[in-house]
Amino acid sequence: MSLSDIEPVSRESTAGIIARQLRDAIMTGALPPGTQLGETDLAARFQVSRGPLREAMQHLVSEGLLRSERHRGLFVIDLGPGDVYDIYSARWAIERAALLRALRGDREGVAAVLEQAVAEMATAAGEDDPAALSSADLRFHEALIEASGSKRLVRMARTLLIETRMCLAALQGTYQRVEERVEEHTHIIDALRAGDETKALALLEAHMDDAVQRLAPGTSLTQHEVPPIG
Known part of the structure; x- marks a missing residue:
């Protein structure tokens, strides 16, 4: 396979869509600083399995918008x-x-x-x-x-x-x-x-x-x- 064989991705991935919506919610304050994100509630809200949801949330962790606390879960960052x-x-x-x-x-x-x-x-x-x-x-x-x-x-x-x-x-x-x-x-x-x-x-x-x-x-x-x- 060569680079010329690579085809453009036609649709945004499910994880990408979830990440974008969560990012927008954080940006606008719909998810305020310090908010804990529960996988069960979010999976039900987005009507997806936990796989793409976890992938989306890890994107936001890598971007610095979510922080992970051991044994507690993921939270929207606080800005001190x-x-x-x-x-x-x-x-x-x-x-x-x-x-x-x-x-x-x-x-x-x-x-x-x-x-x-x-x-x-x-x-x-x-x-x-x-x-x-x-x-x-x-x-x-x-x-x-x-x-x-x-x-x-x-x-x-x-x-x-x-x-x-x-x-x-x-x-x-x-x-x-x-x-x-x-x-x-x-x-x-x-x-x-x-x-x-x-x-x-x-x-x-x-x-x-x-x-x-x-x-x-x-x-x-x-x-x-x-x-x-x-």
Whole structure:
């Protein structure tokens, strides 16, 4: 058999479908942090045998979204201050690289794509729809990373952005004015469009550091003492 004999897979596997639905439930908060996943209940809910269910859950363990406790089972991860710091510091490294590529490439094209996400954020803010606001917020950052043209940056960011969505559910309650989130993203676009590298990077870092301080008071991306993870 040669590589030319390999045929494309036409359908997503049962385990893949289950993993995707569980991932979405974790991301949106339908399965909150700390939730224990029972095989019997989930197998009945998905109407599948335990084989594909276990395979799906192991995918999420490898992605870091589920944790295994000996003799107790699987749980949705909890995000403590150290985890929040870790997520956002890793994101800062990835998105800084993506933003630098955008600044040195088609700035106007990237800015136009990012503005679509900000427009969705503004609409959600106006309609007082926190879930839609968080989804649009995430799309902004996904679009920035995708605009880098780097498959590796996109791949590295995938799980981080799912964990970020978990953070956003808590973050949305910390703003007195939801318009603040829209404004922060708009300022980043303005600096990108102007080609002001120093300002754009500073705004992106400040945006992430603000989220860290809101989610984990006393913690900062710029602090010297790093909080323990987990």
